[in-house]
Amino acid sequence: MKLIVTADDFAITFAGADGVIHAATYGCLTETGLFSNSPAAEYGVKRLLSECPDFCLGQDINLVTGRPLSDPERIPSLVDEEGNFRKSGYHRMLDKTNPNHIPYEEAYIETEAQILKFIDLVGKKPAYLNGHSYGCENTHKAFKDLAVKYEIPVLSEVLAKCNIPGGMDTAPWNAVTTMDANGKWDFSPATQLDRDPLKFFTEGKLEYLNKALEEDGIAHIHTHTGFVDRDLVRLSSFNLIRMMEADFVTSSELNNWIKENNVELISVRDLL
DSSP: OEEEEEEEEETSSHHHHHHHHHHHHHSOOOEEEEOTTSTTHHHHHHHHHHHOTTSEEEEEOOSSSSOOSSOGGGOTTTBOTTSOBOOHHHHHHHHTTOTTOSOHHHHHHHHHHHHHHHHHHHSSOOSOEEOOSOOOHHHHHHHHHHHHHTTOOBHHHHHHHTTOOSOOBSSOGGGOOOBOTTSOBOOOHHHHHTTOHHHHHHTTOOHHHHHHHHHTOEEEEEEOOOOOOHHHHHHOSOOHHHHHHHHHHTOHHHHHHHHHTTOEEEOHHHHO
16 A cells, blocks of 8 residues: 655744644655745745755645735735735635636736745745645636646646545545635634544544555545644634644554555655
8 A cells, every 4th residue: 555645735834834844754744735925935945855855845826825925916806905815715705706706817927926936945846736725717727727837747636647535634624514604614623623633543534544555555645734833823723733633644553554554655756
């Protein structure tokens, strides 16, 4: 059996970057996607290249968290009055009346700016491209067009071609169906704490891992591994689960299971 372990949102904050590097060093994490628009991006990249130079570094295109890299005046549908990205909940509310409200040109401008920033920081193209949190038809088209332009694999497409189910979260977030009046999903502290990924694993609720083991196939664990700081709580309601997933990825339970079953850890680079 082969196993890919992904962490989204690398360097969303400084603590978020530290959590990923900790999991790459002491756990079974095999790849992560950089938030190149984050103030912590340069810090995270320098640490990762220094401490884990061969680690698989992809890119998460982020249109809803923090500040953009392009001029806010060129992307008015994506930003608020202060030039910060409008959050996912805002866009989900607009979806009810206009599901394709972000112009293609604006999504293209910011997506390309983030790709170019990645290349500037890392010195090469991302190993893969991945989306983040919210998207519509126009943002997806811009994303795909730029993946072709820069010849960068799309993570979801690579997994699909290899018949690996995408989005295999450690704690099944697709079971969270409650959304408030502002378009936000129920990621309350109680909800997050109730979805302890290590507990899901030890209780055998991550059935796809055992299925892949039985079939000698490939499984994908999708996480948002990271540590939590004040900036993360300010930026994202999806916060406590990140440190719980960091614990899971570095846990003796998961890593002993990997060794005992001769599971080979791989990244999307190996699939290519």
